[in-house]
Amino acid sequence: MAVNQLMSEIKTINGGTITDVKGFKAAGVHCGLKRKRLDLGAIVCEVPASAAAVYTMNQIKAAPLLITKESLSASAGKLQAIVVNSGNANACTGQQGMQDALEMQKQAANHFQIQQDYVAVTSTGVIGELLPMEKLRNGISKLSVESTSDAFAEAILTTDTCTKEVCVELMINNKKVKIAGVAKGSGMIHPNMATMLGFITTDAAIESSALQQILAKATDETFNRITVDGDTSTNDMVIAMASGLADNEKLTDAHPDWQIFYEGFKHCAVALAKMIARDGEGATKLIEVQVDGAVNDTEAGKIAKTVVGSDLVKTAIYGKDANWGRIICAIGYSECSINPQAIDISIGNHQTLKNSSPVSFSEEAITAYMNQEETIVIHVQLNNGHGTGKAWGCDLTYDYVRINAGYRT
Incomplete structure (x- = not known):
């Protein structure tokens, strides 16, 4: 089936967010990393979700990214929560930074009562400053997942001027499947990969290996095709999670609806990539x-x-x-x-x-x-x-x- 025909079967949900996807909730609070704006958020899935991730190509990688990469390996590609802070990158912070990222993961796991390896941690903000852990501990204890993702979308921003969200719906095995995404990014944007944080949720049933295949291909065609200023940062990654609650037959590249799922996933990635590029620091076009x-x-x-x-x-x-x-x-x-x-x-x-x-x-x-x-x-x-x-x-x-x-x- 031609791409244009496939795209006609993908419905964009106006105002749709990651929490419109079955199984996902989100939260955002102000914990004091930034002066006034929300600066700590979480996405939580009702069940352990198939997960995939792509990471910055910068050889200097921040502690949270390394912890998340290790956790995805240890959990065989499963995640149930993502905790994100803005205002501090926890990058180039030595062994203390690694310990702080691990504690951030542990605190979130305890708070949401899930396995520690099922928690991804991400940070964004100023490089070279230690996380104020007392503020983070207090903030994590206040995270309460709700039915809206607005607070989360705001909590992950740095120099962004607006939140960035997208949601689509399509049919797989005659089951309604949703794919949604939220991202931050405004400066230090350059392939490979684009400097950003991105989170994509879906309720499709799909194994982690197949989701990784989808994410890697879509990233190469979208997030790796944006640039604001030629700088690639130390923290940036895109994480995808699939709850499987749409109850479709598991997607593989042999599934008859594989291509339409990919086009829906890519549509979300393109939309987020364009929002990031348009919101480039100081940009007018x-x-x-x-x-x-x-x-x-x-x-x-x-x-x-x-x-x-x-x-x-x-x-x-x-x-x-x-x-x-x-x-x-x-x-x-x-x-x-x-x-x-x-x-x-x-x-x-x-x-x-x-x-x-x-x-x-x-x-x-x-x-x-x-x-x-x-x-x-x-x-x-x-x-x-x-x-x-x-x-x-x-x-x-x-x-x-x-x-x-x-x-x-």
Whole structure:
């Protein structure tokens, strides 16, 4: 079945959240890591859930990430809770940081009365500062899971300007299945993987190994295709949990509904990835780069990421400048196979380059397009194969410098 036909069978639930998925509840509180805003949250499943995770590619990995990775191995891919704090990354904090992450896990396990290995711990915020454990202990004791995820979605934010949530519904074996996601991310965003925290829940019945297969593929096509500033952080991961309470036949890659489940899962990942890119620190525009005609899909995706990651392209979009020269320059240093004489480039519906030669276009029309639209689409046709790929980013503004120059002060 064609992807477009599959997508027509996936229903987006307006206002839907991770707690609309059978078996999941969430909570968020203020424990004092941040001055006023919520800074501690949890997702809890009624049953041990199949789980999967992908992690930052930064070689410097924060203590919570290492603890979560060990726990998923020890529990044979099962999780029942995730506890998250913002305001402090617990990264580069030595042995004390590892002990604090373990205590955070133990406190949450005791509070929710579940096995310790079934708890994932994640942190985000300032690097190099020890967690104020007394505040965390007190905060964990106050976590009370409710039927809404709004407090959790707020508690995981750092420099984000908004919460990021999505939920879809589809049919598997004539059973209603939901997939939902929540994420944070605004700065230090760059593949691989995109710097963020993401949590995806589903009530589909699926083993951890199959869920890992789905998550890894979707991450490569979505979260690994966004960039804000070229920095990859130390803490970031995406965790997926499946309660199995939809009561469908277990999904595998041999299941007739495998592809529609993947498309629903990927739809959630794309939506979250675009929200993160649009909420880039100081951003005014979302940039989407579509590459066609590459030698394969992998190279198309790499070229798209290179273009959207170019500071010169990003500043041109901020300045509403139709400077296609910056786009073709980025294509050229992508280290991918191209035909330098065959490239077409369009900004929105306005073609600027045909067969690598300039064509006449209206600067005023492109400036008007950039003024009017929140999403600026750059289309690249390489005329060198059948590969396609997309990537997302944002413009680079004066506010990005202001926000990050005073991040700790």
